[in-house]
Amino acid sequence: MPTALETLAEALAVDGRPARIEHGLLIVEVAPDAVAMTAARLAAELAFDLLLDVTAIDWPERPLRFDVVWHFYSTQRRLRVRLKTAVPERAAAVPSLTTLYGSAAFMERECHDMYGIGFVGNDDLRPILLYEGFVGHPLRKDYPKEREQPLVPYRTP
Amino acid sequence: MKPPPLATLPNPVRPAFAPEGEGGPVIVNIGPSHPATHGTVQIIAALDGERVVRTDVHAGYLHRGFEKECESHTWHNLIPYVDRLNYVSALINDFAYCDAVEQLMGVTITPRCRYLRTLLSEYSRLVDHLTCIAAGLMELGAMTAFLYLVMVRDYMYEHLANLTGARVTYTYGRIGGLARDLPADWLTRLADILDKYEVFVARVHGLIDRNRIFIDRMRDVGVISTADALHWGYTGPILRSTGAVLDLRRDTPYLAYAELDFEVPVGIKGDNYDRYYVRMREMDESVHMIRQLMEMLPAGPINVDDHRCTFPDKQLVYTEIESLINHFKLVMDGPAVPAGEIYVAHESPNGELGFYLVSTGGGVPYKVHVRAPSFVHMGGVHKMLEGYQLADIVPTFGSVNMIGGECDR
Amino acid sequence: MTADVRGDPIAHAGGRSAAFEYLTTKKDELVGWARKFSLFPYPFVTACCAMEFMAVSSSPYDTDRFGAALPRFSPRQADLLMVVGTVTHKQAPVLRRVYEQMCEPKWVMAFGVCATSGGFYRNYAAVQGIDRVIPVDIYVPGCPPRPEMVIDGIMRLQGMIARSKHPIVTDTF
Numbered sequence: 001m002p003t004a005l006e007t008l009a010e011a012l013a014v015d016g017r018p019a020r021i022e023h024g025l026l027i028v029e030v031a032p033d034a035v036a037m038t039a040a041r042l043a044a045e046l047a048f049d050l051l052l053d054v055t056a057i058d059w060p061e062r063p064l065r066f067d068v069v070w071h072f073y074s075t076q077r078r079l080r081v082r083l084k085t086a087v088p089e090r091a092a093a094v095p096s097l098t099t100l101y102g103s104a105a106f107m108e109r110e111c112h113d114m115y116g117i118g119f120v121g122n123d124d125l126r127p128i129l130l131y132e133g134f135v136g137h138p139l140r141k142d143y144p145k146e147r148e149q150p151l152v153p154y155r156t157p
Numbered sequence: 158m159k160p161p162p163l164a165t166l167p168n169p170v171r172p173a174f175a176p177e178g179e180g181g182p183v184i185v186n187i188g189p190s191h192p193a194t195h196g197t198v199q200i201i202a203a204l205d206g207e208r209v210v211r212t213d214v215h216a217g218y219l220h221r222g223f224e225k226e227c228e229s230h231t232w233h234n235l236i237p238y239v240d241r242l243n244y245v246s247a248l249i250n251d252f253a254y255c256d257a258v259e260q261l262m263g264v265t266i267t268p269r270c271r272y273l274r275t276l277l278s279e280y281s282r283l284v285d286h287l288t289c290i291a292a293g294l295m296e297l298g299a300m301t302a303f304l305y306l307v308m309v310r311d312y313m314y315e316h317l318a319n320l321t322g323a324r325v326t327y328t329y330g331r332i333g334g335l336a337r338d339l340p341a342d343w344l345t346r347l348a349d350i351l352d353k354y355e356v357f358v359a360r361v362h363g364l365i366d367r368n369r370i371f372i373d374r375m376r377d378v379g380v381i382s383t384a385d386a387l388h389w390g391y392t393g394p395i396l397r398s399t400g401a402v403l404d405l406r407r408d409t410p411y412l413a414y415a416e417l418d419f420e421v422p423v424g425i426k427g428d429n430y431d432r433y434y435v436r437m438r439e440m441d442e443s444v445h446m447i448r449q450l451m452e453m454l455p456a457g458p459i460n461v462d463d464h465r466c467t468f469p470d471k472q473l474v475y476t477e478i479e480s481l482i483n484h485f486k487l488v489m490d491g492p493a494v495p496a497g498e499i500y501v502a503h504e505s506p507n508g509e510l511g512f513y514l515v516s517t518g519g520g521v522p523y524k525v526h527v528r529a530p531s532f533v534h535m536g537g538v539h540k541m542l543e544g545y546q547l548a549d550i551v552p553t554f555g556s557v558n559m560i561g562g563e564c565d566r
Numbered sequence: 567m568t569a570d571v572r573g574d575p576i577a578h579a580g581g582r583s584a585a586f587e588y589l590t591t592k593k594d595e596l597v598g599w600a601r602k603f604s605l606f607p608y609p610f611v612t613a614c615c616a617m618e619f620m621a622v623s624s625s626p627y628d629t630d631r632f633g634a635a636l637p638r639f640s641p642r643q644a645d646l647l648m649v650v651g652t653v654t655h656k657q658a659p660v661l662r663r664v665y666e667q668m669c670e671p672k673w674v675m676a677f678g679v680c681a682t683s684g685g686f687y688r689n690y691a692a693v694q695g696i697d698r699v700i701p702v703d704i705y706v707p708g709c710p711p712r713p714e715m716v717i718d719g720i721m722r723l724q725g726m727i728a729r730s731k732h733p734i735v736t737d738t739f
């Protein structure tokens with residue numbers, strides 16, 4: 001008897017290959033243009049009703065520099081799915097999931113702040129953790145950790 | 158040096174809407190340093206009379222660069238940073254983080270450690286809920302209840318300081334175990350404190366639950382439905398206050414929760430009063446769990462015997478070359494975590510606290526990402542504020558319990 | 567005081583007679599004594615240190631014993647700015663504005679290592695000590711400081727206030 005996770009892995013097969021299972025979690029890797037469709041399937045068909053998290057990983061030496069990562073949870077199945085896609089630095093944009101999940105709005109803003117990933121369809125990408133006037137994206141590996149951008153000029157103590 | 162004039166101070170945020178002039182809504186700015194909002198959040202509200210028509214919530218005033226800081230510390234050394242995410246219940250952060258690293262390394266913790274972590278997680282949850290309720294009540298003017306609850310909390314702080322050495326930020330979790338075992342008589346004092354807790358909380362129930370002012374401020378204010386709550390990513394007590402029986406401790410049990418007997422309290426309407434009451438009931442459940450765990454706590458070591466992550470005994474470090482090298486390696490290089498990715502979630506007092514770790518093999522993480530419940534909650538809090546009165550922002554925001562450290566990281 | 571205090575002391579300030587020196591010293595002592603026991607703190611609370619701030623100001627430790635218990639949530643009514651927790655670059659303009667809004671005389675306490683020096687946050691986001699943004703009178707290190715330490719800090723600040731000059735007219739007023 002396949003477990004619930006394995007059945008789901010079959011259902012989420014990409015190009016005939018079932019999704020990977022790792023540390024009790026399903027990993028679906030898709031191309032950027034399949035993100036919206038996969039997410040819609042997760043939300044509507046497969047009852048993944050919570051979008052937990054949106055983030056990215058920076059691999060500066062790869063041609064497809066950024067991995068964008070979503071985590072979903074289904075309160076009925078009690079399973080988690082990780083959706084991943086890779087985008088290059090030049091066209092660092094993926095579709096926004098704000099129409100499916102309201103919670104995506106803030107998390108996408110954060111991801112945009114930190115990595116500079118664009119989310120097509122989210123028209124409110126103002127800084128949320130950073131501030132107006134901050135130049136660069138601090139979580140990119142090439143942003144020096146200690147480069148400060150003070151809003152109030154430092155006084156001499 | 159003469160300070161520059163005020164007018165030149167830049168505004169760190171850009172509001173989503175501007176005043177519309179005569180006849181339009183009045184725009185009021187609340188925060189980020191406001192007495193009635195605990196935490197540094199800024200709410201820009203458009204008002205029609207006293208009614209809030211639109212809000213623009215800005216977080217990030219406490220963004221301290223946690224994730225960047227993690228990328229330059231070894232897996233062990235970033236435990237103090239993890240502590241300061243949700244600083245009201247630092248131990249739960251510690252254990253969730255350690256759990257994630259251990260799973261990535263394939264380490265299984267010892268039974269004593271597992272039960273002790275569960276016990277301390279519940280103890281932390283008590284502290285967190287006490288703080289949240291105390292602060293929320295104080296904002297409504299219930300000073301007596303605040304002093305009662307903070308009194309109990311202070312017993313707990315001193316008690317935890319006895320175990321960990323610090324009152325608020327414990328740095329007590331270790332990868333593969335805990336910093337030290339319980340001191341003598343710690344459990345006796347714990348039983349004492351739980352009894353005291355019951356006395357004080359019974360008084361608070363008496364003062365608050367059926368208080369007319371309190372009910373008027375809380376009932377049917379800040380209502381959210383289960384569907385909306387899920388849509389906006391709510392988890393934890395807020396989601397449960399809408400009537401959804403969802404709790405990671407029961408749904409996907411971790412640590413020793415599968416062996417415990419406890420209930421998942423839920424609300425009916427999803428308003429402020431329900432959130433208050435769900436938290437009160439959860440504290441009772443936590444006490445119930447702690448009492449069971451005190452009975453169940455097995456003897457044995459608290460650290461796994463695995464040289465990849467556990468520090469060797471100090472005595473051996475001084476006398477034996479292998480242990481010395483092992484110690485040196487662990488300090489300088491950090492524990493060797495195999496390459497891979499993992500997402501581990503624990504039920505924190507505010508909701509699902511997830512750690513997403515990426516390792517490329519080696520002692521320093523490639524990426525540490527925290528799925529912080531408070532941050533996600535801030536994304537949907539406008540649902541609870543709009544349509545109510547300006548004064549309702551205070552209790553509603555209090556019942557959401559936004560914690561700056563984890564919200565802004 | 568039995569001495570005759572008629573006449574405007576400032577008008578005689580050029581004279582610097584012994585009697586005048588004596589009177590101003592006594593006046594400074596009196597005003598200092600009054601001011602040190604009537605501190606009205608404005609808690610600029612941001613982060614984890616707030617947990618200890620709550621403990622300090624409620625029953626177990628009770629700063630009321632030192633005349634510093636009643637927080638004023640309007641900077642215009644406060645004379646002690648307690649900066650409790652990390653100040654980030656995003657927060658710095660707000661802190662500056664609050665400070666500017668406070669009336670003289672005012673004192674600033676940096677509560678916790680983050681406010682003192684940035685603490686262990688050495689990165690793009692955290693201000694490396696609030697003294698880069700506003701002047702500070704007393705630093706209370708600790709992460710977070712124990713309540714006893716905060717009380718010690720308050721008492722030292724009171725000592726400083728008692729010993730300092732309290733001119734009636736200052737150069738900014």
Ligand code: SF4
Nearest residue numbers: 614651678679680709
């Ligand atoms: S000094 Fe420590 S406890 Fe205080 S705000 Fe900074 S990190 Fe938090």
